[in-house]
Amino acid sequence: MASMIFSDCSSSTTARLLPLRCHKLHRSCSVLSFSLRVFLPLTSSRSFLPSLSSFQAHVSSTFVSAKMATESSAIVIDGKSVAKQIREEIAVEIARMREATGIVPGLAVILVGDRKDSATYVRNKKKACDAVGINSFEVNLPGDTTEQEVLNSITRFNEDPSVHGILVQLPLPKHMNEEKILNAVGIEKDVDGFHPLNIGRLAMRGREPLFVPCTPKGCIELLHRYGIQIKGKKAVVIGRSNIVGMPAALLLQREDATVTIVHSRTNNPEDIIKEADIIISAVGQANMVRGSWIKPGAVIIDVGINPVEDPESPRGYRLVGDVCYEEVVKVASAVTPVPGGVGPMTIAMLLSNTLSSAKRMHNFN
Ligand SMILES: NC(=O)C1=CN([C@@H]2O[C@H](COP(=O)(O)OP(=O)(O)OC[C@H]3O[C@@H](n4cnc5c(N)ncnc54)[C@H](OP(=O)(O)O)[C@@H]3O)[C@@H](O)[C@H]2O)C=CC1
Numbered sequence: 001m002a003s004m005i006f007s008d009c010s011s012s013t014t015a016r017l018l019p020l021r022c023h024k025l026h027r028s029c030s031v032l033s034f035s036l037r038v039f040l041p042l043t044s045s046r047s048f049l050p051s052l053s054s055f056q057a058h059v060s061s062t063f064v065s066a067k068m069a070t071e072s073s074a075i076v077i078d079g080k081s082v083a084k085q086i087r088e089e090i091a092v093e094i095a096r097m098r099e100a101t102g103i104v105p106g107l108a109v110i111l112v113g114d115r116k117d118s119a120t121y122v123r124n125k126k127k128a129c130d131a132v133g134i135n136s137f138e139v140n141l142p143g144d145t146t147e148q149e150v151l152n153s154i155t156r157f158n159e160d161p162s163v164h165g166i167l168v169q170l171p172l173p174k175h176m177n178e179e180k181i182l183n184a185v186g187i188e189k190d191v192d193g194f195h196p197l198n199i200g201r202l203a204m205r206g207r208e209p210l211f212v213p214c215t216p217k218g219c220i221e222l223l224h225r226y227g228i229q230i231k232g233k234k235a236v237v238i239g240r241s242n243i244v245g246m247p248a249a250l251l252l253q254r255e256d257a258t259v260t261i262v263h264s265r266t267n268n269p270e271d272i273i274k275e276a277d278i279i280i281s282a283v284g285q286a287n288m289v290r291g292s293w294i295k296p297g298a299v300i301i302d303v304g305i306n307p308v309e310d311p312e313s314p315r316g317y318r319l320v321g322d323v324c325y326e327e328v329v330k331v332a333s334a335v336t337p338v339p340g341g342v343g344p345m346t347i348a349m350l351l352s353n354t355l356s357s358a359k360r361m362h363n364f365n
């Protein structure tokens with residue numbers, strides 16, 4: 001996690017989710033002078049999962065024309081609710097598979113070292129597995145363990161038929177060769193989608209990866225489920241890491257967006273970002289993207305998870321995104337909050353990849 005910092009943005013009003021009636025009708029929102037398309041969550045026909053929508057059941061159309069509100073005008077893309085819905089869909093599928101075949105999907109997580117944030121993520125993944133009926137296997141190794149010991153655990157899980165997905169929690173301790181370790185995960189169990197063969201296939205036209213990395217997949221799934229068109233749009237991805245930025249850009253391109261990547265050496269990033277219809281930010285800098293950088297009506301997916309000091313919070317800090325939420329919510333047409341945006345989707349996609357893996361291995365559709 002990035003170190004804690006104060007930011008101007010964090011000192012203004014606290015970000016709040018819009019009430020659902022604002023998503024639905026928009027009559028309760030005050031109106032500005034220009035129109036925009038308002039996006040409603042929907043069970044995407046392109047979704048990898050069957051249609052099952054509880055919180056959307058009352059919403060009949062994909063798009064509703066509406067006016068932009070003067071304050072807190074953007075639609076809040078509610079990743080927490082969408083992730084919950086997806087987990088429910090996955091649980092139904094897992095039960096169906098178990099009843100038909102007796103097979104229960106299994107996910108193995110390898111955690112090396114004692115980083116608090118990593119331990120929290122791993123705990124949350126285990127809870128999520130339990131809730132949907134995935135067996136979870138966990139290996140905790142001390143920070144000073146050898147690379148060989150990590151490789152041994154991977155080999156064991158590669159050979160274990162009750163394990164359908166293997167995740168090595170990142171970051172690894174500095175003395176370890178991340179490339180060597182990630183390469184050891186069998187490609188058919190690479191539910192993180194970090195194996196170079198999966199990433200290579202993602203990058204190539206006409207090739208299909210066995211798994212798509214969870215966080216970028218979660219970003220695209222949110223766009224689909226909110227009926228936000230990607231094809232033909234100008235998209236900017238901020239950040240080019242192997243686990244988020246780069247695969248997010250590849251996925252957007254596969255969805256027929258025209259994609260630009262902004263990174264730490266980009267000149268005049270604001271000018272490039274201002275052109276974008278869709279922005280995915282994965283930087284790790286609290287509140288970096290300001291309202292003035294955004295084209296009115298743009299859609300913003302904020303991947304950043306940044307702790308900022310907050311004496312009023314029980315933990316002494318709270319999490320904010322890369323985007324100055326209070327500012328962009330007034331300019332964008334839709335935005336993901338932090339927390340409650342992309343984070344829960346990452347875990348939902350991990351469960352989904354694990355289920356797909358088990359189905360593929362056992363030829364179950
Ligand atoms: N919600 C979720 O599920 C997840 C959230 N995260 C969060 O997303 C954020 C990014 O994670 P990750 O991709 O692993 O981070 P990395 O540190 O690996 O990558 C950050 C990227 O941002 C770029 N960058 C850094 N500073 C700037 C800047 N000022 N302007 C433009 N680009 C910049 C870097 O550029 P360069 O390449 O030039 O160095 C790099 O490409 C973090 O906050 C992390 O906690 C991560 C994974 C999952």
Ligand SMILES: Nc1nc(=O)c2c([nH]1)NC[C@@H]1CN(c3ccc(C(=O)N[C@@H](CCC(=O)O)C(=O)O)cc3)C=[N+]21
Binds near residue numbers: 170
């Ligand atoms: N091999 C590997 N795969 C990963 O997918 C991976 C990883 N390593 N290392 C670390 C990052 C980070 N990551 C997150 C997952 C969920 C939330 C999440 O659920 N966040 C909640 C908030 C949680 C809280 O309050 O602490 C939210 O945004 O609402 C965040 C971050 C996965 N990562």
